[in-house]
Amino acid sequence: MNAALSESQQDYLKIVLDLINEKKVARIKEIARRKGVSMPSVTEAMRKLSKTGFVQYSTHEFVELTGKGETAAHRLFSKNMFLKNFLVDVLDIDEQVAEKEACELEHHLRATTLDRLILLYQFLSARQQTDRPSLTLFRKCLRIAEGLSEEDPACGFRFWENRYPHRQSESTVHTLLSKLEQGQRGQIVMLGPDTEIRRRIIDRGLLPGSRFVLEEKGTAGRPFRVRCDGCLIELELIATNMIEVAVEQPN
Template identity: 40%
Template sequence: MARIERRPTGRPSPERSPTEIPPALSESLEDYLEVIRGLRAEGRVARVRDIAARKGVRMPSVASAMKRLADEGLVDYRTREYVDLTPEGEQAAERVAQRHAFLKRFLREVLLVSPATAERDACALEHSLSPETLDRIAGFYQYIKGCPRGVGRDIVGEFRDCCASGETGPAGECHHGQARGPGAAVADYPCGRSVVELREGEGGRISRLRAVPEIRRRLVELGLLPGTRVELEGVAPLGDPVRLRLRGCRLCLRREEAEGIFVENEADGGLDGPAGGGAARL
């Protein structure tokens, strides 16, 4: 998948850095480019009236936008009636469309968003995401489609099952962790808190496990299943490794691995008895 570029839609002018566009300009102008391109694709001539109708705005607004686009050299607006894209405008519109299509695809195929919502959110996202984030999402899409856990593994399929079942039980099989790799940084959103963020003596229920398969398997073998109650019992000098307590056993693991164990707060609060004083020890 090609890099999704978000370039300035205008000619780089000397006083403006090439990657910088005033956001207000860019969003609506990009939209206009899209609309013009859409109309042309339908084999129609893009008139100010048509554009205004499609965008749901008044004609004077369209006219002023067209003037600005013309200033940027993206449209040919000499006639004051018909609007046509210049070659540069064509390119810019192409990029915008590509971005839109990609975001929609990502929302549909990875996050399994319904088609109508995907269309609407893609429109919203395409203008507001920074090039960096967009790049990362592209990388992540590629990554998740490339089966990070080995050949033949369908993470999205499992995610679909998971969404279909609504909730993930204690032995839920949808809490598969993802391997770390290029582009995976986007996946690092928290799902509750990581156990290493707990205070000493504080506990929670495991909501998600994220680790490379080898470690993940061992974590599961040791009883760190989603739904299990786990408590941060203590840390070693220098804050690493950490000591966890779960039903019947105490485990030490390095911060690096423990960071992938996410917990959710319990409704019923902490432990009974002296463990309550655990937090006060700090």
């Protein structure tokens, strides 16, 4: 029963997650309104999604996400969020428009491309002190990040050491995820250069822009647990040392 989700189904899943986060429950009417379709269409879609095990649903009940559905929705959500951020922060697209466009593009972006786009985003957010053309520089960073370069990274340009997030305001504190205390909230700013680990992080849906709560601080032996868009993610200590976050003050 491991059917691939169609584009439309992905949209439904994302909407359901949104609704549950916002209003605690997802009801047919609201889903229909958000997706801009009629209610019968939603009923039918939910039936299908429940048959493939992404949602739990029987007639006249609220729609809920299964574990599988939650994971999937959560991934989509993060991807979407990042894409929107890219469009808004980098390309200066209007926020409303970016939201819609991100939804559409999302379905067609391969994992590698997303990964590279994240690197580009981070690259552009970093401070540079060099007179070389940016593209050459970016390509070099790509190679270093992918571990494909035999050059000594130290002699190359290390954008990882030298970040300068443009969104950083005076009041936000940037630190590593591993440094946070239990219960603290934050937003991902950057992912480290390690390909293998970065991929794993991205696969779980933790992308620049994602907001989270540190539910359980881990140790060398025990993983960190981070809740993000209603989904629990486990991360080993080593990974949390590669994730730069902006701490949200409880205020």
